[in-house]
Amino acid sequence: MNATATHSTDQAQQEIAEEFAFLGDWSERYQYLIDLGRQLPPFPEERKTDAWRVHGCQSMVWLVPSGNAACMHFEATSDSAIVSGLIALVLRVYSDRSAAEIVATEPDFIQAIGLAKHLSPTRSNGLTAMLAKLKGYAAAAAG
Template sequence: MNTLATTSAIQAQQDIADEFAFFGDWTERYQYLIDLGKQLPPFPDEWKSEDYRVHGCQSMVWLIPSGDASNMHFDATSDSAIVSGLIALVLRVYSDRSAAEIVASEPAFIQEIGLAKHLSPTRSNGLVAMLAKLKAHAAAALEK
């Protein structure tokens, strides 16, 4: 598997689409999402503050940006197994990239793998809120 640093956001999205194509049904895809979420790096409890909370999500989600416009890194977690899997996908596409690439990259993988049709409205809203917050951090880094 390619590491984040060696692929573009576009390639990362294609890799995700290829992985999800292996699974025949959404039961398997949800299980894969849950497994991806379990692989997120540890997220210290002290980071779970209101300052980093993503509002608009039904579950609790925290997103912490670091780095600068040349290379932005994001740490994130959720109290929901499926949302943690969504976070793992989002971080694969957007973390450890330049702010310009983050702002310019649309999350096409969400439609491509069929996530848009298979998420509840509240999870979809939360995913949109998380992407908006992540892109806002990148846009702010570009303005500095």
């Protein structure tokens, strides 16, 4: 369990917004995203299969759920440095939460940090696809 697990999804999103507010321009923010992506835990090569792949992303993204409706954990990775950073943010908000909380939580941090305006359409679509897949796993677990 990470330290943010005791925080609500709202608190996690608020912290992300505050961190990005400290960064000056978008070159600094992209560098921060890349740094966050580098801090993701190692992802097992054997899980990089089509079964776990998130389709709709231009880069390769894999997302693996575990746990149950009470507490779902996600592991994910990408072959893109910036997308890995986006994954780190998504996991911070959504991993180690109940399925109901995951399904109910809107990704407000995307607007709050200005990501929506600064991602290319393909990255934006990829982020949307990843969130849809994650929430789909949660809905199935809650189901």
